[in-house]
Amino acid sequence: MYSYEVIIEDGHTRLAMTDPETGAYAEVQHKGELTDEACQTTLTNFFIEFEKILNPENNNE
Amino acid sequence: MALQTSGQISLDDLHVEAGGTSGTQCSMNDSDIRGLVSAAANSQMTFSSFYGASSAWTATMTVGSFINQFFGYSPSFSMGSMTDLTVDNLGNAPILDLYHNAGTNLNLVFSANVPNSGWSTLTIGSTVFSRASASYIYQFGQTFYTWTPVSNPFGSSGTKTITIA
Numbered sequence: 636m637y638s639y640e641v642i643i644e645d646g647h648t649r650l651a652m653t654d655p656e657t658g659a660y661a662e663v664q665h666k667g668e669l670t671d672e673a674c675q676t677t678l679t680n681f682f683i684e685f686e687k688i689l690n691p692e693n694n695n696e
Numbered sequence: 697m698a699l700q701t702s703g704q705i706s707l708d709d710l711h712v713e714a715g716g717t718s719g720t721q722c723s724m725n726d727s728d729i730r731g732l733v734s735a736a737a738n739s740q741m742t743f744s745s746f747y748g749a750s751s752a753w754t755a756t757m758t759v760g761s762f763i764n765q766f767f768g769y770s771p772s773f774s775m776g777s778m779t780d781l782t783v784d785n786l787g788n789a790p791i792l793d794l795y796h797n798a799g800t801n802l803n804l805v806f807s808a809n810v811p812n813s814g815w816s817t818l819t820i821g822s823t824v825f826s827r828a829s830a831s832y833i834y835q836f837g838q839t840f841y842t843w844t845p846v847s848n849p850f851g852s853s854g855t856k857t858i859t860i861a
Contacts, residue, residue, distance in 0.1 A: 645828040659835030662812055681831060687805055688842060 637678045642670060650674050698750035699732075705743045714751050715814065731785070755780035757794070757820075759850045767850040768795030783860055787811055792838065796848040796860065803842050804830075810839040810840035819859040823849040 639652040642662060648669070649662040655690045667673050699705060699713050712718050714728040722729060724741055734783040735741050760775025761767050769776035770793040781791045783806075792804040802825065804818060812832040818825045818841075830841040850856055 639787045643786065643800075647826075647828040649831070654835075657835055659833060661833040662831065663833075664829065683841070684801075684844070685833060685840075687803060688797065688840065 637675060639674060639678065641665075641674075650678055655657065698748055698752070699746055700792050701748045703744055710743075710746055711745075713749065713815070720772060731834040731837050750861075751785050753780075753783045753785045757850070757856045757858050759853055759856055761852055763791045764852075765798050767852055770795045771854050780859070785860065786814060789839075796846075796850055798847070800846070801842050801844045802846050802849065803840060805841075807837065808839065809834055809837070815860050817859075817861050819861070820849040821856045821859075825849075845849065 637650075637652050639650040642649040642651050648665045650665050651660075651662045653660045659668075661681070663678055665674060665677045699709060703768060705827070707722060708718055708723065708727045710724065710732065711720070711722040711726075714726070714732055716722055716728065724730070725738060727737070727786075730737065730739075732751055733741065733745055735745075756779045757769050758777045759767060760769060760777070762770070762771070762773040762775045766773055766775065769778050769791075772793070773795075775795070778791065778794070783789045783791060786806075787810075789806045789810045789827050791805070792807040796802050803818075812827070815827055817827065825846070826844050827841070830843050833840045833842075
């Protein structure tokens with residue numbers, strides 16, 4: 636489970652969180668309802684996609 | 697957008713160009729306003745010295761590609777080039793990559809810690825991306841802005857004007 640805060644800027648909603656293990660700080664775009672379940676899904680999916688950004692050669696798999 | 701090159705300029709004009717909100721308090725000695733003309737703190741400035749000043753950073757990219765899936769600039773893929781990689785209106789933040797990835801993501805990567813503030817738009821050619829609409833992550837000394845899903849703003853070759861304002 637991620638711990639996060641909600642940021643709203645110019646009509647865009649971001650979920651802000653810090654990874655306690657790596658110290659990484661992220662603000663992740665979120666669309667849709669602001670339920671915890673939806674936010675957890677957004678964060679989980681983002682970090683899966685972010686792995687592909689960090690390792691773009693895996694996009695071809 | 698750059699300030700006018702003649703006529704009357706107000707302090708509010710300078711504030712807005714520097715990224716401030718119109719009608720809010722400011723002074724010519726504020727660092728963001730001084731930064732428009734690279735003036736030192738407490739130095740003497742005239743309004744005319746701000747003619748044509750801009751808070752925007754601009755460079756030209758020669759668009760590169762890699763395996764026909766990545767387009768833009770990325771040294772790690774040996775693709776593309778840019779005329780300037782130091783974004784002076786973001787504290788001289790060094791650009792590491794700017795590319796569109798596998799049909800979905802636009803990625804702007806700095807090899808430094810860049811706070812998620814201080815700029816509003818990334819313009820590639822005529823396509824504008826707002827900072828507020830990006831996801832942002834800082835880790836291991838690198839800052840990533842990623843927009844998804846977006847179509848490729850670079851095309852597959854040629855040059856594009858890149859502006860961060």
